[in-house]
Amino acid sequence: MAEVDRVIADRLDSGVPLVGEVARYIISAGGKRLRPVLLLLTCGALGYTGTQRHNLAAVVEFIHTATLLHDDVVDESTLRRGRPTANESFGNPASVLVGDFLYSRAFQMMVDANSMRVMQVLADATNVIAEGEVLQLMNMHDASLDEDGYLRVIRSKTAKLFEASARLGAILARQDADTEEACATYGQALGTAFQVIDDVLDYDGDTAEMGKNLGDDLREGKATLPLILAMQRGTPAQAATVRAAIETGSVDQLQAIVNIVRETGSLQATRTAAAAEAQRAIDAAMRLPTNAHRDAMVRLASQLLVRRA
Secondary structure, three states, X not given: OHHHHHHHHHHXXXXXXXXXXXXXXXXXXXXXXXXXXXXXXXXXXXXXXXXXXXXXXXXXXXXXXXXXXXXXXXXXXXXXXXXXXXXXXXXXXXXXXHHHHHHHHHHHHHHOOOOHHHHHHHHHHHHHHHHHHHHHHHHOOOOOOOHHHHHHHHHHHOHHXXXXXXXXXXXXXXXXXXXXXXXXXXXXXXXXXXHHHHHHHXXXXXXHHHOOOOOHHHHOOOOOHHHHHHXXXXXHHHHHHHHHHXXXXXXXXXXXXXXXXXXXXXXXXXXXXXXXXXXXXXXXXXXXXOOHHHHHHHHHHHHHHHOOO
């Protein structure tokens, strides 16, 4: 990861000072670097030690960072990772345009891998992520969204880059189709579990630990799994309270809604859904060669279930 960070720093250079300033601001905010970690772990599990793993790990982090910049503008977010968002600090135009720079820089770097398969996977992933963003926008304030619709969004918007990151490790290691699909399944399941737990924490987390405001999803009118299940499990009055909050984006009843998702068992049911995805990831990882990297992939999936931030 130290080598990946070096590549990131080198490739953030731009002749336009504001580009580097905004990009460094969001990339230096910390973050879990899960996508590059996933690519490196997969490479390690499959025995690939070439330098392209550092280059492509930086690529997936750039793509992820670009989506964050655009997301925060669309969602009008003010806090990420415990400090003001880039759009809050530099304005919306700078955030959008620097996001565009990161996307285009990522595609420049992809070419270095000299692999049409790598290009195909990353181009497809970027396109699916963009579709997921639009799908989520269409679903804003829609209280009729069901679990299948919710999963379609997060598998496009969040899990797709996890899936691509793990798949790239198999491609770099020149593995067969079955091994590549095992890696892709691991990434997709891990990314899905990660997002489902993230949605739990919006109603069961701590602002200081999470680095974002509780209730942000509700404020944006997002019908996430805890709310979908609460409407299914609650009394008509409870369902009506949740529905009204999603449709209006009001957080005036946030504490009441937190109580509803807890009282109806919806938080625990959502955690159970995340656990099923984490187990799917573990099962996929167990199809890879036995070594320390594979074991770390298994632990990573297990640890998602106890994350608090």
